[in-house]
Amino acid sequence: MADTERWQPMVERASLAARKAGEILQDWRERFTVSEKSRSNLVTEADFAAEKAIHETLSEAFPDHGYLGEEGLSENASTADYVWIIDPLDGTGNYVHGFPYYCVSIGLQYQGRMVVGVIYDPTRDELFTAAEGCGAWKNGKRLQVSGTTQLSQAMCVASLPVAGDPNHPALARFIRALPHAQTIQRLGSAEMNLAYLAAGHLDAFWSSTLKPWDMAAGIVLVQEAGGTLSNLTGGPIDIHACEILACSSSTLQTELVPILKQD
Numbered sequence: 001m002a003d004t005e006r007w008q009p010m011v012e013r014a015s016l017a018a019r020k021a022g023e024i025l026q027d028w029r030e031r032f033t034v035s036e037k038s039r040s041n042l043v044t045e046a047d048f049a050a051e052k053a054i055h056e057t058l059s060e061a062f063p064d065h066g067y068l069g070e071e072g073l074s075e076n077a078s079t080a081d082y083v084w085i086i087d088p089l090d091g092t093g094n095y096v097h098g099f100p101y102y103c104v105s106i107g108l109q110y111q112g113r114m115v116v117g118v119i120y121d122p123t124r125d126e127l128f129t130a131a132e133g134c135g136a137w138k139n140g141k142r143l144q145v146s147g148t149t150q151l152s153q154a155m156c157v158a159s160l161p162v163a164g165d166p167n168h169p170a171l172a173r174f175i176r177a178l179p180h181a182q183t184i185q186r187l188g189s190a191e192m193n194l195a196y197l198a199a200g201h202l203d204a205f206w207s208s209t210l211k212p213w214d215m216a217a218g219i220v221l222v223q224e225a226g227g228t229l230s231n232l233t234g235g236p237i238d239i240h241a242c243e244i245l246a247c248s249s250s251t252l253q254t255e256l257v258p259i260l261k262q263d
């Protein structure tokens with residue numbers, strides 16, 4: 001079976017779930033209350049309501065699949081062949097402050113590899129979709145990474161730990177990379193960063209503090225848009241190992257790895 005036929009039902013269902021969740025996030029915008037899961041790690045009623053809607057929508061179509069979500073969802077996640085990895089709201093801090101850079105993120109893993117990624121930005125009504133062998137798309141338009149090859153020309157994004165220790169290695173990495181890059185931003189939603197990298201708006205993104213749901217969908221988008229993915233030392237990416245380096249070209253990755261790995 002061709003890849004498009006194989007993954008299309010999953011892409012369509014995840015798109016439906018992501019749009020429903022996006023509506024829920026926007027509906028809660030003027031009335032949510034905020035709790036802290038830990039210092040500066042925020043959650044609202046919208047996060048829980050969106051996760052519930054995504055789970056209901058996906059499990060109706062795929063009752064035998066596994067499910068893993070940030071807000072407590074865990075169902076056959078270590079045993080099923082197909083596992084959906086869900087962040088109902090990536091960028092909760094931004095959402096809470098009305099800073100329009102947050103999204104719904106849904107990835108599908110098949111026998112350990114990421115095969116489908118759907119990211120929905122409800123503020124701009126932008127739906128990013130990708131599936132293994134099928135390309136990356138935004139609202140039906142094919143995406144391609146920028147192809148930037150030099151760090152001195154690159155728009156980079158680093159995620160830094162929230163309320164972090166000033167001696168955290170992520171800060172040292174940020175400072176080391178500063179003089180080499182054209183610019184380095186910190187934007188508050190890892191999945192949006194990966195979608196924007198796939199769309200050619202960003203050239204490099206790295207982090208050492210992510211959970212699987214912060215990167216699951218985005219890595220399929222970057223892969224299918226022609227970007228490169230690794231851990232911070234240039235080795236294979238493992239979504240359970242917290243680290244990611246996503247770049248718009250392999251030359252950029254080669255330039256960044258020695259700078260990032262000096263810890």
Ligand code: IPD
Nearest residue numbers: 089090091092159188189190214
């Ligand atoms: C966070 C965002 C942020 C990253 C944090 C994540 P959340 O997710 O992806 O960019 O730096 O590590 O926790 O909490 O907003 O879903």
Ligand code: CA
Nearest residue numbers: 087090091214
């Ligand atoms: Ca997240």
Ligand code: CA
Nearest residue numbers: 070087089090
């Ligand atoms: Ca979240």
